[in-house]
Every structure is written in structure tokens, then in C-alpha cells.
Amino acid sequence: MKPDHTPEQVELLHYMAKWLLLSVIAAALAGSASAFFLFALERVTQIRVASPQIIWLLPLAGFAVGWIYHRLGKDVEAGNNLIIDEIHDPKKTIPLRMAPLVLGGTVLSHLFGASVGREGTAVQMGATLADQIAHMLRLDRDTRRVLVMAGMSAGFSSVFGTPVAGAIFGLEVLAIGRMRYDAILPCIVAAIVADRVGLWWGIHHTHYVLGAVPAVGTTGLVAVVVAGIAFGMAGMLFATLTHTLSDTAKRHVPYGPARPLLGGAIVALAVWLSGTQRYIGLGIPVIVQAFQQPLGFEDSIGKLAFTVVSLGSGFKGGEVTPLFYIGATLGNALAPLLHLPFPLLAALGFVAVFAGAANVPLASTVMAIELFGGEIAPYAALACVVSYLFSGHTGIYRAQRIGRAKHRRALPEDLRLSELHAYRARERARPAAQRPEQ
Numbered sequence: 001m002k003p004d005h006t007p008e009q010v011e012l013l014h015y016m017a018k019w020l021l022l023s024v025i026a027a028a029l030a031g032s033a034s035a036f037f038l039f040a041l042e043r044v045t046q047i048r049v050a051s052p053q054i055i056w057l058l059p060l061a062g063f064a065v066g067w068i069y070h071r072l073g074k075d076v077e078a079g080n081n082l083i084i085d086e087i088h089d090p091k092k093t094i095p096l097r098m099a100p101l102v103l104g105g106t107v108l109s110h111l112f113g114a115s116v117g118r119e120g121t122a123v124q125m126g127a128t129l130a131d132q133i134a135h136m137l138r139l140d141r142d143t144r145r146v147l148v149m150a151g152m153s154a155g156f157s158s159v160f161g162t163p164v165a166g167a168i169f170g171l172e173v174l175a176i177g178r179m180r181y182d183a184i185l186p187c188i189v190a191a192i193v194a195d196r197v198g199l200w201w202g203i204h205h206t207h208y209v210l211g212a213v214p215a216v217g218t219t220g221l222v223a224v225v226v227a228g229i230a231f232g233m234a235g236m237l238f239a240t241l242t243h244t245l246s247d248t249a250k251r252h253v254p255y256g257p258a259r260p261l262l263g264g265a266i267v268a269l270a271v272w273l274s275g276t277q278r279y280i281g282l283g284i285p286v287i288v289q290a291f292q293q294p295l296g297f298e299d300s301i302g303k304l305a306f307t308v309v310s311l312g313s314g315f316k317g318g319e320v321t322p323l324f325y326i327g328a329t330l331g332n333a334l335a336p337l338l339h340l341p342f343p344l345l346a347a348l349g350f351v352a353v354f355a356g357a358a359n360v361p362l363a364s365t366v367m368a369i370e371l372f373g374g375e376i377a378p379y380a381a382l383a384c385v386v387s388y389l390f391s392g393h394t395g396i397y398r399a400q401r402i403g404r405a406k407h408r409r410a411l412p413e414d415l416r417l418s419e420l421h422a423y424r425a426r427e428r429a430r431p432a433a434q435r436p437e438q
Helices: 008-050 052-072 080-088 098-112 119-137 141-160 163-172 181-200 218-252 258-274 284-290 297-313 320-338 342-358 361-372 374-390 417-429
Strands: none
Touching: 008 052, 008 098, 008 119, 008 141, 008 181, 052 098, 052 258, 080 119, 080 141, 098 119, 119 141, 119 320, 141 163, 141 181, 163 181, 163 361, 218 258, 218 297, 218 320, 218 342, 218 374, 258 297, 284 297, 284 320, 284 342, 297 320, 320 342, 342 361, 342 374, 361 374
């Protein structure tokens, strides 16, 4: 074979030109889709707030969402987990109908009062549209999986206004303890461009006022470690309860549309009994309050319960904004006990519960810096890493792989989180001498 004497930098020019073009196209589509979604979300939220009695129609809305997915979306119902599986093991193009189905399902869920988020919708739309580009251009397997990752980053970035965190999210979320650096350029370009596209369309993101950040000291760092443990346990509890309820509902209510019908009835009844709609929808006003005034533990508990029922029964949306709510209010309530300013602990909880529940400590740390400023970096990094460790090998994305275990306990690489329980059961049944070294 004749040796190739072409300088590496010349080859890189072709590589960069290719990925700049693909990433910009994917980002333009994802950013525009997110903009439309956020405008629709804002409008339906205004309608729900103006007509609180609409909550009584939530069971019917749940049935409608479940029926649509039952008839048209069985192959895309796995949502983010389907995308993660396709990136790890590409088999077929993500069906285009995933985008309108999750968009419509999420808008309906928010209109009538389910407690769901929005990142799942944006990520699924971004990844789906990116995969359509790969299909039309007949891109090879490896190029396709990288472009889908870029679509995920674009969706996350554009819905939260955090481009660098969005890029890292697309790289970090696929596997615990392992990142794919071959996708770093496409993910960064797609995330930055998608955020710009959303702003160009007129999207406005919520601004959180943190105030002064205390100087880093021993007492403060110890308090943040304690808070990080609590945030990690909260993330683990959220993921575990949501998956348990979902599995239980599927086992006892086999007809798909009936599950969100029942879940919607429970949420509507709970709203009536509690006399408040504080725990439904995105809950952005309460998150803002967590930075402005002291709150109690009941807010984080209430939001966790309402979201677990909504998502576990089959409503569409996402988990991340509810995790922001749970984390911000939990951090606020912990502040007097840990002798730290409540805006600081609200900000740390905002990102750290997400870090633990989604196993993305780096993306969460960078998100804190993008949202709250660079002074929070040492506290945010510590809180997110501790939360990530103490959430254990659980997570909101069951298709997430184990790239490297969080501590020295041996776990096989590329094991899905959904397979971990069965693996541990098999290991307990094996003789001690045959088990992997700990």
C-alpha cells in the first residue's frame, strides 16, 4: 500500500468542513423545533393557569396521549432510551413520527396539568431530525451515531439556553464513566448554533438571581458535601420510584391508554385535596421563589410525588425541569441546617439532583456556571460529583450503559442500567470464589 503523506492538518480541514455543515443543519432544525415547542408550552401554560378547573380533564388527556402512542407510537414510546440504544447499537433510522408525537403528547400533558418536564421532548426532536439527515444522505453507521449525538446536544442546549452544558450532555449521558470524544466537535457546534437559532426565533430563558457567593472555605465545603449526599439520594429516589411505578402500572394495567388515564385521575384528585396547583406543570415560578425566599421541605416532596405519578403512568415530557424544581426547593430547605445562603443551596440543588439522577456531573457543573456565573464553580463541581456518586448505579435513562463503575465494585462494561438488577441477582447466586474481584 502506498504511504499517505498528506499532512494531518489538511485531512482535518475536510473533517471540519463535513461536520460543520452537518452540525449546523441539525442545529437549525433542532433549534427551530425547540423554539416552536417552547412557544407552544408558554401558551398552554397560560391557558392552564387562567383556567385551573381544566385539571379535571387531565385523565381524558392522559387517555388521549396513551391512545395515540398505542396506535401510532409503540416503536418510539421508549423515547430517550430508544435514542441512546440507537447510538450504542445502530439498527434502523429513528422514525420521524417520534418528533410530532412527543411534541403533541408533551403539549397536551402540560395543557391539562401533568407534572412533566420539557428536555425529553427537545432531545427526542433534535435526535430524530438529525437522524433524518443521516438517512437522506445515506451516512455510514459511525457518522450517523455521531450526528444523532449532536442532535441530542442541540435539543438540550436550545431548550435550556446552556450551549456548553448541552454539548457535554450529549457526550456524557450515553454511558456512566465514559465519554465519546470523537463527537466533541459536532456536539459543540450543534449546541452553540441551536441555542443561537432559538434566540433568533425570540426564545427567552428564565433568569435566576443568585446574589453573592461566599468565599470557599472548609466549613462551606463540608456543608456542600453533606448537601451533595442529600441531592444524590433524592436523584436516586426519583429515578427508582418512577421506574418502579412504571413497571408496576404496566404489569397491572396492560392496556396502555388506561395507565395515564388512571395517573391523570390521581393527579387531579391530589390537586383538589391539596388545594394547590403548585406541583403541576413545569413549576418555574416556584423554582424562582427558591432563589428569593425560604421554603419548606414539602415543596420538594410534593413535586417529586406529582412527577413520579405523571411520568410513571405514561405522560410525556421529561424529567429534568422537575428535577431542577426538586433540587432547588430541597437545597433551599436545607440551607438553614447547613448554615449556607439559601440562594446558593437552591442553585446547587438545581444542578446536583439532575447530576445524580442522570449521571451527568460534568454537564451539570457547566450548566451551573452558565446559569449562575463562574463564582459558583467550586461549589457546583463538588455538589454535582458527590451527588453523582451517591445516586449509585441508578438513573432516569434505563438505556444508559455502564462505561466504568462509580467506585471499585466491579461491574461489566456496556451493561444497561435496566439490566443491573438481574446481573446482581445472578452474581449473588454464584459461589463467592467465582465472583469478580471487588
